[in-house]
Amino acid sequence: MGLDTVLAGLDGYLNCTAPFLHSGVHQVLASRRFVLEVLETCELDDELRKRCQTLRSAGFRIALDDVVEITPQIEAFLPAVDIIKLEWPSIGAHAAGPMVRDLKRAGKIVVGEKIDDRQQLQMALDAGCDMIQGFYFSRPEIIEARRLVPDIAQVFGLLKLLVDDACDNRIIQALSGMPVLVAQLLRLANCSGTANPKRTTVCSLHHALAAIGTNQLFQWCSLLLYNHTDPAVACSDPLVALAIQRASVMLRLALFERPRESAYAQTAYLTGMLSLLHVIYGKEQYEFAQELPLDQSVRGALASRCGSLGELLSAAETFEAGPSSRPLAQASTRGRTIH
Incomplete structure (x- = not known):
């Protein structure tokens, strides 16, 4: 149906498994339009870190999804990442502010995700999140079109x-x-x-x-x-x-x-x-x-x-x-x- 129809001029955030990131599929994507989200199920090893650095060199931005704390593995992975998506409901109120400040000092864009109500929104804004995502703003929408397949x-x-x-x-x-x-x-x-x-x-x-x-x-x-x-x-x-x-x-x-x-x-x-x-x-x-x-x-x-x-x-x-x-x-x- 066309990328511009789906994204309407905005960036596309794409959930990615480790096999997907290591594959050649990214070659058919417009790198400047996509943020590749590393799922929480991925093992943040050296091989994946090097792959993400390569993808960043190709123009993609890399995000870590569903982060609830900065573990040693995540801290070592930060140089290969542009965006950190914090799973807001799972983070304590006292830990949120310092975590956001530390990530922003490291040069990362911080997204507060799974924001479902006004109180969570205000807390994320007060903590300094750069962007907010959640059902408070909109539920997911399904775009349908006829599927056409070449012979x-x-x-x-x-x-x-x-x-x-x-x-x-x-x-x-x-x-x-x-x-x-x-x-x-x-x-x-x-x-x-x-x-x-x-x-x-x-x-x-x-x-x-x-x-x-x-x-x-x-x-x-x-x-x-x-x-x-x-x-x-x-x-x-x-x-x-x-x-x-x-x-x-x-x-x-x-x-x-x-x-x-x-x-x-x-x-x-x-x-x-x-x-x-x-x-x-x-x-x-x-x-x-x-x-x-x-x-x-x-x-x-x-x-x-x-x-x-x-x-x-x-x-x-x-x-x-x-x-x-x-x-x-x-x-x-x-x-x-x-x-």
Whole structure:
């Protein structure tokens, strides 16, 4: 329905799990429009802290959600954060003021959240909160629109062109027959945060492709594979998160093995994204893989884990199984250890 329709010119605060933050999904978001909220369920380890610093360098702002006290873990994580959201009802009246002052001295924006009545609002304002959020102002609103999904065969064809590093004219020719994707692409290109310094309206496919780039288009098309018009078989968020994680692991492994072969790395990423798509369509993976309009190397990897792509897929699956299986993953990458 369009980012500007949803946000109406304001910032979007997006709840994020650790796998989401480590994935490549942020590449299809307009960084200047979004604050990425690190959920309270996330482990605030060094790896996540470094990832948040990277995302901040890309233009995103990072918030810590549902904070009730400044623990040593949160204090160590503060350099990677722009905004602290304090769960106001869970914080004692005597502790609130000093906590807000300490956070503001550290250069953080402080949000008092879950403000439900006038008394809580006044206490948060008196304590020095920069922003206030809660049911006192408004209940959540649901925005509905008809869900339009591009034809999956056309998406596969476009992905094939992107993997093969086809020229812009061939990509634009393929897009010309995909009106739903073109509409989404133009919306994406017109969002602030894309490479459109003059802020002129993007109204042509050539201009849109130049604004978002082929890498962002590739990520967008990969995610579109997990949309479906039938709600009964539509994927759940955890499934998409796992597919993204698997694809990202395969991308890193491919770049480690063949650092100069970007097309191979893109194919590895696509293989990982496709490896769970059969669940959406309620089919066995072998059967579904044979129907995909892709190269035999990808189909072989999905159907029987054969070839170099199959080895990378097996390694990614072993990685998901836990630390006890990691030696097998190392063996499948020809004896080299991947960190």
